Amino acid sequence: MFAAPRLLTGPESLILAGSGAVLGAALAAHFGRWSSASARLVGAVAAAFVASTLIVAPVTAWAMISDIRASHRISSRDAERIGPEHNELDTSVTDRVAAIIPRDATYAVSFSDRIDPNLASVFRLWSLSALLPRIAVTDSSSADWIVSWGVAPPALGLPVTDVHRLELPRESGPPVYVARVRR
Amino acid sequence: MTRDVLALLLVNGCLLAAGAGVTRALGAWRRAGELIPILATSFLVGVAAFGVVAQLLYVLGFSLSVAQTLMLCALLASAGALRLAPPSALGRRDGLARLECVAALLVAFPLILLAVDALYQPLSSWDAWTQWTPKAMALVELDGLDTTAFASPAYGQWHPDYPLFVPALEAFAFRFGVGVRVIHLEFWLLLAAFVGSLVELLRPRVGRLLAWSAVLAIVWTPKVAAETVSANADMPLAIFLVLTAVAAWLWISEGSTAALGLVGVFGAAAAATKLEGVIEVAIVLAVALGLALRHSRRRAVLLVGAGAVTLVGFVPWRLWTILTDAPTAYTTGSIVESMKALEPSRVPISSLLLLRQLFDPEVWLLLVPLVLCAVVVAGVGVRRDRVRLAVVASAALLLAVGMATALVIPPRSFEWRREYWLLFLPAVLGGVVFVLAAGRIGRAAAFVAISVGGMFAALVAIYLFTPYDFAWQLGTSTSRVVLPLGLLGAAFAPIVLSRAVAPGSRGGVP
Numbered sequence: 143m144f145a146a147p148r149l150l151t152g153p154e155s156l157i158l159a160g161s162g163a164v165l166g167a168a169l170a171a172h173f174g175r176w177s178s179a180s181a182r183l184v185g186a187v188a189a190a191f192v193a194s195t196l197i198v199a200p201v202t203a204w205a206m207i208s209d210i211r212a213s214h215r216i217s218s219r220d221a222e223r224i225g226p227e228h229n230e231l232d233t234s235v236t237d238r239v240a241a242i243i244p245r246d247a248t249y250a251v252s253f254s255d256r257i258d259p260n261l262a263s264v265f266r267l268w269s270l271s272a273l274l275p276r277i278a279v280t281d282s283s284s285a286d287w288i289v290s291w292g293v294a295p296p297a298l299g300l301p302v303t304d305v306h307r308l309e310l311p312r313e314s315g316p317p318v319y320v321a322r323v324r325r
Numbered sequence: 326m327t328r329d330v331l332a333l334l335l336v337n338g339c340l341l342a343a344g345a346g347v348t349r350a351l352g353a354w355r356r357a358g359e360l361i362p363i364l365a366t367s368f369l370v371g372v373a374a375f376g377v378v379a380q381l382l383y384v385l386g387f388s389l390s391v392a393q394t395l396m397l398c399a400l401l402a403s404a405g406a407l408r409l410a411p412p413s414a415l416g417r418r419d420g421l422a423r424l425e426c427v428a429a430l431l432v433a434f435p436l437i438l439l440a441v442d443a444l445y446q447p448l449s450s451w452d453a454w455t456q457w458t459p460k461a462m463a464l465v466e467l468d469g470l471d472t473t474a475f476a477s478p479a480y481g482q483w484h485p486d487y488p489l490f491v492p493a494l495e496a497f498a499f500r501f502g503v504g505v506r507v508i509h510l511e512f513w514l515l516l517a518a519f520v521g522s523l524v525e526l527l528r529p530r531v532g533r534l535l536a537w538s539a540v541l542a543i544v545w546t547p548k549v550a551a552e553t554v555s556a557n558a559d560m561p562l563a564i565f566l567v568l569t570a571v572a573a574w575l576w577i578s579e580g581s582t583a584a585l586g587l588v589g590v591f592g593a594a595a596a597a598t599k600l601e602g603v604i605e606v607a608i609v610l611a612v613a614l615g616l617a618l619r620h621s622r623r624r625a626v627l628l629v630g631a632g633a634v635t636l637v638g639f640v641p642w643r644l645w646t647i648l649t650d651a652p653t654a655y656t657t658g659s660i661v662e663s664m665k666a667l668e669p670s671r672v673p674i675s676s677l678l679l680l681r682q683l684f685d686p687e688v689w690l691l692l693v694p695l696v697l698c699a700v701v702v703a704g705v706g707v708r709r710d711r712v713r714l715a716v717v718a719s720a721a722l723l724l725a726v727g728m729a730t731a732l733v734i735p736p737r738s739f740e741w742r743r744e745y746w747l748l749f750l751p752a753v754l755g756g757v758v759f760v761l762a763a764g765r766i767g768r769a770a771a772f773v774a775i776s777v778g779g780m781f782a783a784l785v786a787i788y789l790f791t792p793y794d795f796a797w798q799l800g801t802s803t804s805r806v807v808l809p810l811g812l813l814g815a816a817f818a819p820i821v822l823s824r825a826v827a828p829g830s831r832g833g834v835p
Contacts, residue, residue, distance in 0.1 A: 225454030
């Protein structure tokens with residue numbers, strides 16, 4: 143994502159923009175044709191506005207070009223998932239979950255204590271959008287399906303059927319289970 | 326990607342038609358040639374009106390399918406036949422001088438780069454991928470505002486109480502087949518139109534030099550570029566808030582009925598974009614009302630009417646969240662709890678971090694210090710010595726403290742340290758004296774100084790009473806929430822400067 147031009151630190155930006163502002167204001171005040179002293183002062187401030195930004199403009203432009211070069215290499219699929227992927231979530235697992243749960247069903251998500259709470263939060267957040275139009279519910283007993291990461295569904299105390307075990311790469315943690323709640 | 330871009334352009338063509346209808350109804354133009362000088366403003370009016378009405382329609386149970394969105398745009402476009410207000414031209418059609426063509430090229434260059442950047446931008450900003458875009462996808466997938474999702478505790482991390490303007494706008498594009506990646510271009514279009522709108526509204530009133538210099542400074546500011554392609558709601562909020570303030574200023578100073586209409590439309594859009602938008606619009610309109618009362622009772626009364634219109638962007642949505650019992654962060658209970666366990670140290674910590682963000686030269690360059698300079702230049706012309714001295718001294722103090730804060734305090738400094746008093750107390754002194762003194766310089770300086778000061782105080786109050794984890798909220802939001810403050814100052818700097826040359830006219834500056 144484009145961020146400020148990290149090529150310059152704060153003090154460097156200050157010195158560069160400050161020099162531009164002073165130079166711009168001085169040149170405008172000296173060479174500009176102004177009708178009054180107040181107009182000269184106003185013109186100098188206007189020139190400072192322009193000069194302080196334009197002197198840093200090559201750096202800003204380079205930051206944008208660098209960002210374009212970096213981001214155009216990202217595929218459209220990855221561009222949509224970069225948020226959760228950058229937060230250590232392997233999003234292919236939600237694709238596999240989506241292939242199991244019918245589109246008109248509801249689901250509840252639960253996690254083992256072994257799962258890092260931040261990663262669990264990212265999983266929950268990503269599933270809210272990735273599993274649409276399936277609707278998430280908080281009460282597992284009222285859900286049509288259970289998605290549990292690291293906990294086998296029978297251990298949740300609910301009658302389940304059609305249990306799927308989705309293995310993850312070893313570094314991504316324990317398996318994700320998807321099971322239908324028996325009615 | 327080409328198909329996505331064309332679809333997005335079609336969507337925005339519809340919004341432009343809608344906006345042209347609304348601005349014509351407001352009396353901003355009559356003949357086709359009169360639309361050209363306010364084309365960018367009309368586009369933003371279309372976006373604003375669509376977003377506010379779309380939120381209202383979602384609340385009323387509409388799905389806003391392709392047919393319904395097209396019908397909505399057609400209805401807004403046909404509003405142009407109504408002619409609700411007498412003619413009151415906002416822009417002026419005159420060609421660009423040679424130097425202005427150079428300025429236009431210098432403005433276009435970063436915008437073109439940013440457009441390409443937006444096209445390839447991944448959805449990486451936290452709020453964008455966890456909240457704003459998922460909500461838009463849900464509006465499409467669930468065919469409207471489905472309470473089983475939008476009012477459910479399971480979706481609490483989506484912040485269901487946050488208004489729907491940005492999701493509604495994105496959902497419009499998604500309905501037409503625009504992908505998640507290209508949606509970033511919508512935010513770029515808003516920035517490009519904002520820049521165009523500032524030129525349209527300021528140039529005839531403050532002169533070419535001042536208008537273009539402010540626009541150039543805004544468009545080259547790294548912070549503006551970064552926030553534009555983040556696909557967060559902060560940039561749209563800043564745009565609508567600044568245009569609400571500019572329109573209110575035009576109403577007060579010129580009595581333009583079209584501008585009064587813009588206050589209602591843009592104000593409603595700002596209130597429908599983010600929760601703090603309601604507070605910030607209220608502050609801007611309260612300041613405008615105070616200035617209008619000094620000028621004319623009629624203008625003040627009509628401004629109150631426009632302020633009432635802005636509630637359309639907030640009240641129906643708030644009622645929906647109450648009636649559906651949607652999870653909300655800022656409940657009365659949570660605020661009472663925050664008051665019981667009040668931590669006064671939050672005031673100086675959040676004040677200094679906000680100040681740090683606002684003055685950070687790495688992202689803002691010298692935009693904010695130069696806005697201070699603009700007010701000082703206006704103050705130098707004041708006859709009263711005490712006011713002049715107060716403005717100059719307080720601006721110098723504020724500038725020194727702001728820069729020291731930006732360079733000394735780490736961005737994630739959430740713990741209070743005793744030495745911070747050396748920055749906080751002078752900041753309070755400088756800020757209060759500056760706002761009070763600027764209030765005596767002239768109406769333009771008073772408007773911008775009191776508005777920005779008021780919004781700053783409101784943000785500090787939000788951090789004081791926040792039910793969220795204090796450090797987490799500070800760390801994730803201070804860099805974004807200062808955007809309306811910086812842009813409001815930059816947009817008003819040319820107005821303040823033009824008044825410094827010759828009050829009531831733009832004489833002396835080309």
